Amino acid sequence: MRRKDEIPELLAPAGSWDALVAAVAAGADAVYLGGKRFSARMFAENFPSLEEAVDYAHARNVRVYVTVNTLVRDCEIDELEDYLVEICEIGADAILVQDTGVVRLARDIVPELELHASTQMTIHSADGVRWAARNGLKRVVLSRELSVDDIKNIKNVSDDLGVGLEVFVHGALCYSYSGQCLLSSSMGGRSGNRGMCAQPCRKPYTLLRGTSDEYGRLKDLRRRGGECYLLSTRDLCTYPSLDKIVSAGVDALKIEGRMKSAEYVAIVTRVYRDALDAIARGDWAQDDGEIQRLALAFNRGFTEGYILGADDIMGREMPDNRGVLVGKILNCSGGFAVVSPTGEILPEPGDGAVLRSGAEEIGFVVRERVDLQNGTFGLRVPDGARTGMYLYITRSARMRDDAERIIRRGRDRIPIDLRISFDNGVPVADVYLAGPSGRIELSVKGDFVMEAARTLPLSPSQIESQMRRTGGTQFVFREVVIDYPGGLYTTPAKLNQLRRDILRAAENALVHSYKRVCTRGRSPALDRTERKADRLRVSVYADTLDVIDGALEGGAERVYFEPTTYEHDLASALEKARDLCEGRAELVWKWPRITRDRFLYMAGDVLRDFRLNKIMVENLGALEAAERYECEIFGGQGLNIWNSLSVCMLSGARALTLSPELSASQISSIASLRDRPDLEVIAQGNIVIAVTEDRLISEGDVCAIRDRRHIFPVRRDAAGVTNILNSVETCLLDYLPQISLMGVDSVAIDARWRTKKYAREMAGIYSRAVGELSELPKLKSMVRRMAMGGITAGHFLRGVAEASD
Template identity: 45%
Template structure:
């Protein structure tokens, strides 16, 4: 609550916050239901909107609780909800259709087609992926004007290394899913970048450490768009977001206040970036700042591989140290001098330690002396990591609050001398509300000195310590009356209390609307709570992913029913060659999980290539793009669509198949398919291959040693502190795909998978070469043929060993068996 109060006091127009359920920051100090209602009332009374995050993926068994939560949020007057799960989105539209829904950045929307898809789903605002540039966002202006959907971008704070919503790294290595709000932030851990060759099965070999990569190659700097803010506001963007969750009230107040003042200055045509503001932003918290992909920078301009924590602001270096006095002499780099109460970090190659300054050091000839708890190395960098001055200024901002709600009032007196106030209360960016306040008793006739109208006006205008200020004030005062100051103060307080309650009430639904929502909830509950009937076993399709024409031929020769082809170099000639190689086997063209403008413009004309039996998409809006060009071409849903529950599956209408998320367990799969009605798309799961742990706009090889290292043909990998090796491959968009260190293998679970009604199983041979594609296809073809026959168990055990021989890093079935947190 303290951070929310800070955001409101510093000038936020809206706050986004999470409840204790279904929020993508599970380990933040989230709001329980009572605290959430209090927060909503507090914000609304000050004219500030509240957006609540329900931006996790949910299981079928959780859908009834999600539905109930929507009803609660609607009742307390929440202004909008942010969602990731398309099943959750469908539930919101069904139960509370007049509650605004925003697409979380976890939805990974990166194109105008994605925005158009969002509009068709009833989404009013899209929080764009952080990786988009201003030019791409500007290109969305026509669809924004056409649909009325608003765009929101991140303005300041922590950056995820991977595309949000497409990162499974925390889930795969520790069972804590970022898509469930439980990310363990493995990108902030140390890794060693490795370079080598690949064997015939696409496994990295002869790996050697790459010098100069830095110990934290996945750790991003913090986003700070303050220097380019005037450019950002010219884009078709309706909202700018500061990442303030899991941050202190000081941070929230300081950062929000700086951007509030800057935006006001821009609107008045007087904005000039302030060095003092930039310093305060860094003093609040920084891992090093970047203007990010939004401004077009990449590699070392975005990644801060030296360290993953708060760097603070460097003030100087240690030039001498007295062991007898435990005192360091520090040469200052500039005018910034540590003050009393500041927290400092002293950092050298040998390590670092912290201290708190007691008293303000005297500066002599550019030198200061500091008492330290440990010996300081000459050359060590001294940085301010906590500013006492900034904390004091932030505390004052919070104490004073912000008078942003205007009240225009007219006061009339009834015949008996009772004042009645008619007022219009106008909060910033929200509809005005009207209030009427009648004093509980009349003013009396003056015996000696009647109150003048100016005296009454002075009392009514005193609004210090509140969120209100009085604008126009008209007094129709008959004169000759008197009341003590306490009477007028009480009248003013009554006006402010009535205004607060009117602002809160204006945000809540009417009783009729709430009753209608309750009826919709009660009507939906039996359906979403039903467990469904156990599905009938089916004969599954064996599909194989590959990225080479040679892989197409090998998979086809080994018995694949369908081939998913994602070529490294995508041209009409390559697609045509692959289709001819596949022969009678259906060749489905796989679009990348991140399909941005440059790809779409190149890909759409190629849909007419003969021999393509369908297109697999993993991004929202891509199916609409395909249908707009080739309406009869079958659409297949990739794992990037994050299908976790049956409502999410049903939201993708007209798809031939849907690949379930690799994070769902076997029990989840069984329950999901059991709830699907007849005629639903077939569900498919990945049973073999290296699961993609993350896709990122960064290219670790290029960031470490320069471009085009990632395109050199070498094998690349990352080794973590436990010795696990994660393969890295780059694509033609200079995007990196980081795979799990251990390969998925579900061959011995095929009987249960088939019994659950799964319609398709898939082997992922991308990046693994033709030998892997052919061998694994043959292994799974033999396995499927042996299920239900004598010796099934022995056969599957034998084939599991064969798969293991060709695997990368060993094999695992962890996600299938246990799911994720």
């Protein structure tokens, strides 16, 4: 038996009004939902009237977290301010945020509003939680890639900091670390960081392997296997081991699915509610029937995920709903099949079914009831069905009925204690119920006078019986005391109206108890000025000593070194890099995009023993650690710097790299800040567009993935994390004059996974270009000759697509 406070909150998705009703009815402790703007699921139905949705949940004692988890442009900040005030005033319990600039704005504008770090913030270390605590966040949704042991270690820190931990337990898994994926953005302009992910990870790809040429470009590529859904993950389902996650001490369990139906939300939420209640009682055991219900609701094949150490994360065979296998056709003729069942499920009228053989699928609806005879059953099937095909149920009529029952039954009702007394015949109801911050007390006075009975007076039990008829509401009277003088009478209709008035007043009081008075704070000051860089500096990203040597020969003024060695040779590599750069260029140790606690501890040891205190970081945990080690900080692409407020939030950095998703006008707005760190844009190279724990390739492999039109290089970094690069190189050489006029301080060339020759020649081109603008056409032709996959200006000209595009 566990105490109630030892059972984590169950948090369900509400992407539509019907899904909200389903989540509440199925027993969610809290829901998360979005409005029409600033939400990471812009294609969900969402809620035009947030207040109505929030009030509905609060009237049933369900907490509401509003998603404000997209990256924000400077031109949207005024609108966002008004939106945050609205969210605060309607009583939302918290907002989920990704953008560090939104953290800064919310702290200043609505300090009363609780902030939760979205998984899009890519917090995956104890230091990430330390950053969140230091900046006023009360909960962190951890990256899905963490294990239970990782979470336990982080929990040891988060408890002392007063920060809650939230983890996903069911639903779709992103291929990339959330917040670090530009796949959709690079392939079609629809940014996942703006809530518009087109899910290119669910498309087919072919894995290629080859070698590289003198510039590090791919060559001699050959297929490694056929086309398949290389980047498609299975769906997370932690139900079989839910008790292990509960034992880790997390504060909330999250179900993914704001794009899913109300039926899905009802079934999945109910399964996890029942499991948590059983764990609380101490009598929980895995039920295969519940797993079957979850699979019938929707599944791409289930995995227990990184959180439970599963090795079957990927579902490369198919990217959509697999349904549940129910049988194999033994014989088929004339539109009628004899099927051998594979389990206890049989098709029922109204079920959606599909027949599969390899990649071939034939869908149909079951129209007739089937009967099991001699171990087989007969079934009418569509044209094209044949012997040997497998039969799956992809949409269950029974599950639809089950979901409807869950919604009709509703959640456990809220108990009310009631005491009715009489003031000169007028009934006065004293009402007591539990609210979010303690007991709520109110008084309701009837609008009628009970008269002296002429014949049969009402008894206390009759009055109580009339009060207890609360069916169809979210309330139930627990204790009813009738302080009754006797001898009075009124009609049942008037007692019914009194009951309705009591329940309406209780609902209003409960909803009001969640409201808050928001004193709008002062907007952060964003002083701007016209500024122009004296001269653009040229930086180069390098991962080997040879590439550093080439960059220096080409005239690079700064080197970001991310060594390919992880531990035992690291100090030696850094020492050699320092010797190479001394007197020639500024050396910055670039940490990997993903820095687990183990790396950060090791990095601290290296820094203590080594004279190098300039660090490039790409996540908030690394930023926190580097600050603790008193390093000079350079912020990388992974920090997602999208607006002026983000720059202000990270103003302690020496320099910040702006997001490659920004347009020229957006960069110009940020660069006009008066007091800020130096700003840099990545002007050349194949941008990293996905960062994943999937070991798609082996260490040292020269590989790529190919879709129908493009080839995307794939590399592994020193931490073993897989990086997918854009199919074409970003090239902003033409726009260097414009970039300089904006006041940007430096441009960077990403020469990681390339060669000394590439680094030398590309650094030489950009070093000449920043001083001799007249040579740009000639220099650009040189870039074309060594670029991998061609060149593009990326989002520099137009930015990413918007929902209205």
